[in-house]
Amino acid sequence: MSKADLSKQPAQVSAMFDDVSTHYDRTNNVLSVGNAFLWRVATTKAVAPLPGERILDLAAGTGTSSASLAATGAQVVAADFSPGMIEVGRRQQAGNPNIEFLVADGMNLPFADDEFDAVTISFGLRNIVEPKVALGELYRVTKPGGRIVICEFSTPPLTPIRLGYSAYLQRVMPALAKVASSNPAAYTYLADSIRDWPNQATLAGWLRAAGFTDVGYRNLTAGIVALHRGTKPLSATSPGPESSTTGVTQ
Template structure:
């Protein structure tokens, strides 16, 4: 059984996800204590997909998030680096005409500039060796006026929550991983990568560095997860134009 380390070498990460692909969604549901479905709903609402739009779902895994994004008639390109994940996803979404799988490196996306109405990534940015380079790619391929949404593990702002979550990662999650996963060692990497990941404001800063405007974030599950969103400048729109209030994350800088 393989386990990536914090150098996040692409071949290691891909091999690790290949090995967990068949039981990945079930394991996520167990390790998140059922919250994975709620985080997916929140992400879909933040993306706010509309019929006829084209959306890029990066690190889409088995396509569970892509199917949620496509529910209202948007066309979703489900991109992932792991061949095993894509194989499982293609089988599970075989009857879904709105989801198309593509093997792709997030740091060198095989798409033209200004191709997508929205780009989103859930729990995948943390696994990329150079996340800033990936954000630059998201900026390149999204259309002017389009949006990026990042759902990722983060740092709970309240110290009691941080302490409890750290204890869960160290003691609780390994037990559950041994029960639910086909590769428990892979979830040691999960714990390490979560603990090493920057906080909400740092990620918001990365999005601004990539060129996104109106960057905002809100915490989910007391900050265990954070949902970030930003917009690519629209050259024909006033600089102070705002998106519909109902779709904007409610917490930010």
């Protein structure tokens, strides 16, 4: 069984997700105690896909999030670094004309500049070895006036919840992963990567540094997850200076 470490070497990360691809959605539902569905609904609403729009769903995994976006009539490119995940997604979404599956590197996206009306990534940015590079790529492929939505694990602002969540990651999640996952060791990496990930304000700063404006975030599930949003300026030709105010809703 493959397990990546916090160096996030691309080959390790890809192999690890290949290993967990078969039971990935089931395991997510178990480990999130059913919240994965609610987070997906919130992300889809934040992206606000429209019929005919072209949307990039990066780190799409098996395409569950892509299917939610495509249900509105948008054309979704479901991209992931793991060939195993993409293969499962193609099988699960066979016959869905609104989703195109593609193996792609988040730090070197195989798309033209200004190609997508919206870009989104859920629970995948922290698995990329250089997340700031990935944000630059997402900025590049977004059309001027287009939007970005990131759903990612984050830092609960309330100390009791933060301590309780840390205990869950350390003790409860590994036990659940042994029951639900085809590669329980991979979820040790998951817990480590969540603890190592920066807080909401830091990620908002990264988005502004990449050039996005109107940057804001909203906490979900008491801040265990945060939903970040931003817009590529209509006049954009390259990443611009930091601007806008980060809005926070607990």
